[in-house]
Amino acid sequence: MTTAQQSTLSLEDIKETLKRCPEGTFDAVVAFREDQNPEQVPVIVMGIIERHLEAEQKEVLRSGGDEIRLYEDLGVDSLTMLEIVMMTEQTLELSLDNEELKDLRTIGDVKVYIDCKIKGEEPPSREKTYRIEEIASVMPHQDPFLFLESATLNGDVATGIYNISGTEGFMEGHFKNNPVFPASIMIEALGQLGVFYLLKGENPLFEGPIRPDSIFFTSCDGVRCRRVCKPGEKLELTIKPKQIRHPMAVFDGLIRVGDQKAASAEEIKLTFDYFPKLDVTGGDSAE
Numbered sequence: 001m002t003t004a005q006q007s008t009l010s011l012e013d014i015k016e017t018l019k020r021c022p023e024g025t026f027d028a029v030v031a032f033r034e035d036q037n038p039e040q041v042p043v044i045v046m047g048i049i050e051r052h053l054e055a056e057q058k059e060v061l062r063s064g065g066d067e068i069r070l071y072e073d074l075g076v077d078s079l080t081m082l083e084i085v086m087m088t089e090q091t092l093e094l095s096l097d098n099e100e101l102k103d104l105r106t107i108g109d110v111k112v113y114i115d116c117k118i119k120g121e122e123p124p125s126r127e128k129t130y131r132i133e134e135i136a137s138v139m140p141h142q143d144p145f146l147f148l149e150s151a152t153l154n155g156d157v158a159t160g161i162y163n164i165s166g167t168e169g170f171m172e173g174h175f176k177n178n179p180v181f182p183a184s185i186m187i188e189a190l191g192q193l194g195v196f197y198l199l200k201g202e203n204p205l206f207e208g209p210i211r212p213d214s215i216f217f218t219s220c221d222g223v224r225c226r227r228v229c230k231p232g233e234k235l236e237l238t239i240k241p242k243q244i245r246h247p248m249a250v251f252d253g254l255i256r257v258g259d260q261k262a263a264s265a266e267e268i269k270l271t272f273d274y275f276p277k278l279d280v281t282g283g284d285s286a287e
Contacts, residue, residue, distance in 0.1 A: 009090055017087065021047040029091055038118050041092070042111050048087050049110070052080050066108030071131060092118070103128050127154035130200070138199050139192070140212045144169060147189035148237075151196050158197040159238050162189055166231025183225040186235065186263045190253035191217055191270065193239045198249060198272055205244040207274055214273035218248075222266025233257050239268070247271050 009017065011030065018026050025047030032040040050058050057074045070076040076084070085096050094117050103126055104110050116123045129152045139146060151160040164181050171179040197203075198210045229235065236256045243250040249270045255262040 014091060017090065018047070018051070021051040025051075032092070036118070038115055041114055041118055044091060045088060045110060045114050046107070048084055048091065049074075049076075049107075051087075052076070052084055061107070064107075066106060066111065068107045069105055070107070070110070071105070088114070094118070105129050127152050128200075130196075135196060138212065139196060140215065141192055141195070146192065147185060147235075148192055148196065151193060151200075153197065153201055156203070157238065157240055158193050158201065159236070160189070160193045160196070162235045162237065164229060164231050164233050164235065171231070179231055181229040181231075181233075181235075183263060186225070186229065186255050187220060187223060187253075187265055187268070189235065190237055190239055190251075190255065190263075190265055191220075191268050193237050193253070194249065194251045194268055194270055197239060197241065197251070198270065201241075203241065203244060207246060208277065209275050210272050211275050214271075216271050218269045218271055220265050220268050223264070225263045226261045227257065229257060229262055235262065242267065247273055 011033070014029055015026050018029065025044060028040040028043035028047070031037060032044065046061070050061055053061060053074055053076075060073055061068060064073070068074065070081070081101070085101060088094065089096055092114070094114075096117065100113065100123060104113055109126065113123050129150065132149050135148050135151055136142060136146060139148070141147075147162045148160045149162055151158060166179055168181075170182065170185070174180055174182055195212075195215050198215055199212060234257065237253065238256075239251045239253040241249060241251055249272060251265075251268045251270070253265045253268055255264070
């Protein structure tokens with residue numbers, strides 16, 4: 001939705017469109033159209049979001065603040081988000097960019113983004129967070145051997161989350177009547193976060209897009225496991241690139257459970273390769 005979708009709806013049409021929105025939403029639209037006052041925008045956007053929620057999620061929205069998360073707390077899926085975006089575009093006569101919208105995670109993010117669009121300002125850059133569906137779509141690892149449920153890229157730092165469910169197949173034998181998440185799998189999870197960084201990170205040392213099927217683990221040094229991790233606990237993963245020089249990438253990594261260190265690795269080494277570069281001179285050959 002990168003092309004402009006200017007609204008041609010009259011106020012009567014808008015009133016009909018917003019009829020299931022909470023009281024005050026349409027009045028805010030009328031006030032906004034009169035003087036373009038950006039103070040009306042949060043009322044309009046919150047009303048449109050609430051209109052698309054189930055009853056329980058509406059209560060969450062009303063009782064919370066800007067920190068409320070669209071997906072985790074309100075249950076907004078990609079289709080619902082598209083409906084919210086289309087109604088917002090029509091109502092406010094805006095054109096919203098799908099790529100920018102993917103990075104909006106909280107109610108506060110949405111308010112700031114729309115406010116910038118109204119004022120004609122550039123939206124602030126923000127860390128990029130990916131849900132499991134987005135991660136699985138690019139990773140060579142797949143269920144049941146994918147140990148990332150969400151990931152965030154912020155400059156040279158990548159963080160991720162994995163919740164130990166206890167239903168993992170290997171937990172049945174590790175150990176009998178005493179399930180413990182294997183330390184080797186924790187290091188595997190750090191390596192997978194490194195793979196995701198190679199595929200989705202924006203590092204100036206990257207010479208081009210990296211092939212998912214070219215990334216392989218080579219070695220891991222300075223590994224320390226500091227605590228036992230059990231079902232029901234959340235692994236909080238962090239990796240940082242130490243060196244990137246094709247065909248090698250070196251990361252250090254840390255896993256926490258709450259405020260406790262669970263495992264760390266001083267060096268996780270991965271090999272990688274780039275997609276072939278197309279011959280732009282007119283031939284079909286690739287480098």
